[in-house]
Amino acid sequence: MKLLLVTYYTETGHTKRMAEEIGEGAERLGVEAEAKRIEECGLNDLVEADGIVIGSPTYFSNVSWRVKKLIDESIALYRKRRQLTDKVGGCFTSSGTRRDGKDCIRMLELAFGLHHKMKMIPGIIRASGDREEEVSKMCQQYGMKVARQILS
């Protein structure tokens, strides 16, 4: 069975809910999904997954430092035979505003899509005021899109 890792940081729970819904979407297509807090996630978790989706709240138009910490640590995988290259990648953020969320997403897409050369699926943003049903639908559909890419 193919494995999708959805790793995230959250303070007030919105990013966690997005992670769980993305995982559910992927599981609907038969991909095993594990939603895991980024503080509990090691480099081996990244290596073992067929796809990696990473989420952060938008903090000052950027990612939380906990997320950046794992990204920085992933240089070890880059140095050691580019171990993330060609894996399926995705990203998401929960943000106060969509505009600042875009900056956070750009940062994640650069790290994984450009530097690690993963097969990156453009990320998704939840902004304050978005209807929960819409967010849930967007996340489930995103999980399915990632799963389709993993299975292709």
Ligand SMILES: Cc1cc2nc3c(=O)[nH]c(=O)nc-3n(C[C@H](O)[C@H](O)[C@H](O)COP(=O)(O)O)c2cc1C
């Ligand atoms: C330290 C900090 C910085 C933030 N910076 C921004 C920001 O630059 N732009 C924005 O729109 N929202 C900002 N926010 C709001 C969060 O992005 C928003 O509340 C998010 O939904 C929190 O996600 P969580 O529930 O997963 O913790 C900030 C919040 C905190 C705590």
